[in-house]
Amino acid sequence: MPTAYFTALGNGHYRATQATAGAWDPRQQHIAPPMGLMTHVLQRHRGADHALSITRLSFDIYGTVPIGEVEVSVDTPRAGRTIELSEVTMTHADRTIAVLRAWSLMDSPTEDIEHIPQENFPGLEELEPWDAAKVWPGEFIASLEGRRRFLGPGRAQAWLRTGLPLVDGERSSDFARYVGLIDVANGLASTLDPQTTVYPNVDSTVSFFRQPRGEWVGLDVTASTGPRGVGLTHSFLHDSNGPVGVLTQSLTIRRMPSAS
Template sequence: MTAYFERLGETTFRATGATEGAWNVEEQHIAPTFGLLAHLMQLEHASRHEHPLTLAKVTYDILGVIPIDVVEVTVRVLRPGRTIELMEAMLSHDGRPAAVGRAWFLNAHDTADVAGAAFPAMPARDGMPKWDAPDWPGAFVRTPDIRRVEDFPGRAHAWVRPLLPLIEGEQVGPTARMLGYVDLANGLTPRVVPGDAAFPNLDLSAHLLREPVGEWIGFDTTMSIGPGGLGITHTVLHDDEGPVGTSVQELTVRPLPGRSGS
């Protein structure tokens, strides 16, 4: 496996076995799809702007499961603009919409004099143990290099280093590359054993402070579960220079038959 997707045409891509999911190994993990949608929105945006705007926020909704197969992506501009633009990318399989992303692009301004964030610093990854996702099946969760320290179930810090390109033979920018891994957060520190309950996410939203730099992505992640089947996974994203942004995933939590809590 050399990449998560192979480009077949302008709008069509073949998912490889590297996208194999954690909830069902016959379906794609949604993380690479999120990176693909961001990348294609950035490409389309750049094709129309001499000086492209910065991807500032992206919201994804998961509309259905995605087989490990050929998919099609369509991109459209919802709100064109010279300083603010809203775009949408829809991924479909066999004519059925499966995931949609909407991204806001904003004009850059020099705010270095007032820049700062109050998020706690990430722990150093030196000495942080390698984590091989022992509770999770599927190929995708084993494609990156992951180092993790878990304070307790539902609270952890992790550093993730991508090892595979998003698309075979295609250059992908640092933001789309990062967004292709952010969905990992929901499996980094479960409050419940995956065999006792299912807790897939319905969506993911990411608010960004800047483009990431370097190889490693830092995850400062907290998972919370409410009393009525709802959950939230919240992450502060980092690189070696500090905070990059935040992500939130809404979870549907379902105790499995014959397990604790059912």
């Protein structure tokens, strides 16, 4: 197993390691590590003393991501002191792979009016260890430590973490590492057989009302399969201190030729 998901090459270029390999094709990256990398690059571009907090990240996935060199660039279409829009683009061989549009909002003290309804979400010790690699192939899934409770068709709760850094030799925030794991939600609760049906997500939109902390990602997942080849995964997100936000993923569902 490599020592990180990516190696920095300089000037916005990164090389993916085999640890990013996804489940649908071992030659392609799982989209979760690129999402984490794009968030990491955005935060490095903004600097540690940036006054605004990232509150929504919307990833549009243009296509598959080969395990190889990628370039990540950052633009700011809407700068501001209280509201800011950033755009991050990942390319491979001059082809756009994914685009992230991130809204950041002013950070201000509101502890005196804080109210977070507590969801009925289990702690780490309440869930049994779960080896996702027994269900899904790919080195990325094999790099995860997990606990899961399957509640029935389309419903699951899980905790996940990884021991690998995003980028070899670069410090990443808890926030970027968290975003680099959440896309796993798509495969946690679905009843579709990955041997006969593929159902990749074409987007991931996550909204935070609190910045996640720590190494564990908590996912309370509901997965729905529609009648005409479209699905939706909706997840409430948690860290060890409670709820932090929500994630939605739009799925394109296709039967493999041998299963049709």
